[in-house]
Amino acid sequence: MMFTTIDWENAINIRRSARSFEMRPVEESKLELLQSFADKMEIPFDHDVKIRMFKANMDKKLYTVFASPPDGMAFLANTDTCSVAAVGFVGELLILYATSLGLATCWYGHYALSELERIMPHLGKYAEQPMPKWGYGKGETDGERAVCITPLGYWQKEGVRFFDRVTETFISYKRKPVGALLENGMTEESLPAELLYAFDLARKAPSAANSQHWRFGVSDDFKTITITMPVGYKHMKWEHPNVDLGICACHFWLGLRLKGIDCKVSLSEDQGRAVWKFEV
Template sequence: MLKNIDWENTINSRRSIRSFEMRPVEEEKMHMLQSFIGGMKMPFRHNVTIRMFKANPNKKLYTAFSSPPDNVAFITTTDNCSIATAGFIGEILILYATSLGLSTCWYGHYLLTELERVMPHLGAYTELENAKWGYGKGEVEGERAICITPLGYWKQEGVRLIDRMQTSFFSHKRKQISELMENDIKEENLPPEILYALDLARKAPSAANRQHWRFTVSSDFKTISIAMPVGYKHIKWEHPNVDIGICASHFWLGLKIKNIDCKVSLREEQGRVVWIFEI
């Protein structure tokens, strides 16, 4: 699944896009995506489902921009650990799509009624008092679409000034590894393979570019954990554990690139999800 893909270059080149051409993805690429999804093997147990769906070319679903024909949803239960795994698994697929020349955008505040119309998924929970934007917050019964993403081609004409500014600078500025370390381990003392993986991890996308992940490395460099600070609250995003999962996926890919095997686990601790990598 992971072979023959330049993950480092893909991570460095991937951008969030909010202006799309209204044309479908080629059938060959759609088959490649489906095949990739079918072959995805994660280093942990999960119940995330990836669903592709069609949407109408209007602003109902994403509200801020018109949807291209092809889209993807990441569906799972709504406990914090499952939400975090949706981020991890979703980012692997999004990066693969990027390697195929496709544009994407992580999106959690979709219009739920429109998503249910174009991709029925609520089942018995349709009649409940559901949230308007996204699935809502907190743990609810059943499975929900934690996030969705458009899947298509960037339309550069007509992009708003704020989008141009964000594309050129703001959303790509990243904190240094030294700013993200939680213990006394110094960046210059890290083994090169771990430093490489952490460098990819710090480049992960996050809501409003908050970069709220923090890294803890054991003194023997055998255990690395990734989590947000205890008590962290995002300014507008209800599910920051999605972003932590995205960051964790980048770190895992970095280790894989360096041919380092590791055990991956996650647990909820003090109201946040902690990813643990044991080398």
């Protein structure tokens, strides 16, 4: 499939959250490529994530801090721990593919739900219930929701506000080193080169508020790797940290594939958090 024709490592290294867009639509040909990628992509585990493209109004209603470009993409799924984590994995593949097409994106959890429902009806009978203002809600819901969305378009660099420039320079780009994320006394130096490479891509994953709450577990024989977060981890502002674990797992999986390493991927819930397991 298209896997080998895409420079995933480059996409990971150049992707940034864009919060200022040119007000022009994405070319139809690129939207078709995205849709066909979404239809055909191989995901190494069972999941129920659905991708929907939408057209947005060019005002600040949807993202509130910046004006929406004409195009966007939503990641829908059930909202149990594993489904939400799968959104991170599947959604990040699409975000990286969009990046490789020259498109700017921004993972967005705190979109305005009523505006999304207006431009992309998806709530069905739940639309009659009281709606949260930002995102789909705090806990598990009945039925599918748009777990996160992203604008799709072209980054307008001149339009970046001072605040965003500061955020981009001092918060966004910063990532923890692999060594700080390894559990049980494992060190970077002791890792086989291929694993270190995959962890290096994993640590570069985006996370809400750049919290990087993922932690890496490696068995003594280097054959089993887990990606999860500390039990009881909570973030003040972001209610769905399992999404971010899925994004990180996606980068790790891409890293293994780029090194030609086959692995079995499984996703389960343990003590309220998603646990990604890779057996190589």
